Amino acid sequence: MTFEIQELTRLVEEERSAEEKIKKAEQDALDIKDKARKKAQEIVRKAESGEFLENLEKKKMREIEGRKKSIQAEYKNKIQELDKKAERELDTFVSKVIEKVMGVET
Amino acid sequence: MSLQSLKSSIEEITKQKASALIEEATKEAERIVEEAKRKAEELREKAIKARKDELEAIEKSVLSIEELQWKKKILGKKAEILEKIFSEAERRIAQMAGESAYRSFLKNVAAEGIMRIPASEYLIIANKRDGEVLGGGLKEIEEEVQKAKRSQLTIEISDDHIDSLGGVLVSDKNMREYYNNTIEARISQSKMRLKGQFYRELFGGE
Numbered sequence: 001m002t003f004e005i006q007e008l009t010r011l012v013e014e015e016r017s018a019e020e021k022i023k024k025a026e027q028d029a030l031d032i033k034d035k036a037r038k039k040a041q042e043i044v045r046k047a048e049s050g051e052f053l054e055n056l057e058k059k060k061m062r063e064i065e066g067r068k069k070s071i072q073a074e075y076k077n078k079i080q081e082l083d084k085k086a087e088r089e090l091d092t093f094v095s096k097v098i099e100k101v102m103g104v105e106t
Numbered sequence: 107m108s109l110q111s112l113k114s115s116i117e118e119i120t121k122q123k124a125s126a127l128i129e130e131a132t133k134e135a136e137r138i139v140e141e142a143k144r145k146a147e148e149l150r151e152k153a154i155k156a157r158k159d160e161l162e163a164i165e166k167s168v169l170s171i172e173e174l175q176w177k178k179k180i181l182g183k184k185a186e187i188l189e190k191i192f193s194e195a196e197r198r199i200a201q202m203a204g205e206s207a208y209r210s211f212l213k214n215v216a217a218e219g220i221m222r223i224p225a226s227e228y229l230i231i232a233n234k235r236d237g238e239v240l241g242g243g244l245k246e247i248e249e250e251v252q253k254a255k256r257s258q259l260t261i262e263i264s265d266d267h268i269d270s271l272g273g274v275l276v277s278d279k280n281m282r283e284y285y286n287n288t289i290e291a292r293i294s295q296s297k298m299r300l301k302g303q304f305y306r307e308l309f310g311g312e
Contacts, residue, residue, distance in 0.1 A: 007109045010109070010113075011109060011112060011113065011116075014113050014116050014117070015116060018116050018117070018119070018120035021120050021121075021124055022120060022123055022124055022127070024124075025123070025124030025125075025127040025128055026127055028127075028128055028131070029127045029128055029130065029131030030131070032128070032131040032132055032134075032135045033131050033134050033135050033138070035135065036134070036135030036136070036138040036139050037138055039138075039139055039142070040138045040139055040141065040142030041142070043139070043142040043143055043145075043146045044142050044145055044146050044149070046146065047145070047146035047147075047149040047150050047153075048149055050153055050157075052150060052153075052154075053153060053154065053157050056154065056157060056158070056161070057157070057161065060161040060164075060165065063165070064164070064165050064168055064169070067165070067169055068168065068169065068172050071169065071172050071173055071176060072172070072176070074176075075176035075177075075179065075180065078180060079179065079180065079183050082180070082183050082184065082187060082309075083183075083187075085187075085308065086187040086190065086308075089308060090190070090191065090194065093191045093304055093307075093308070094191055094194045094195045094198060096300065096304075097191060097192055097195035097293070097296055097300065098195050098198060098199060100292075100296040100299070100300060101195065101199060101289065101292045101293055101296050102199070102207070102211045
């Protein structure tokens, strides 16, 4: 195989260019992995920070408030019932007391 | 091999090597991200479970406190209702002062007081209004009690008056023993006796 000097020079340049392309590919590969590591760190950081728990907490707090209101309504209703009953029965029970107080054992 | 084919060969090898490097890096990157996602999911699940447990405990505690406060209010309301019964009774009894039933009541509470104290001389203290009413019927009371006690006795209405809704305070002449038969004392006694019964009758097992 015989080459001219000029041709050999071009071949050497081609080799050099190939080396650079490989170096660039190596750098790109490192960048890809580096980017992936950063992305992974961010994923784990978010999971560790518990940011996603906020919605869960808000939802539960709304649920608790709802139940509190339902308890309040239930007991307010009970108090109203007691008031009505007291109004209905007041005279009967007052009469019982008067009978007892005015009744004398001699 | 010609120079052109050598060049082509170098280009081809370079291309393959570069693309292998990128392919390998991409696979490694995917593996890193997948591993992070898996770890994040684990952390998330763990955190959610822990927080859910905490929130359940908070819910239980908040609702228990709320319910307890309302139960307290219900108890307060029941006590208020019972109290109202007795205060209303007190008010109505006080209004009965001029009625004949009240005069009879006065005579009876005086007689009851005398019967409870072993003595032969008695002093009756009442408010001004009741003192005057009793003064008018003193002879009648004396006779009735003497008959019941089968012994002679004297009764005096005190010139001093007590600050009371009505009824009497009976004592022996020397004021060593006394029997409080005022309306307030009788209501207080009734309250002790009737409260439990009224509670059951009004509120049952609530």
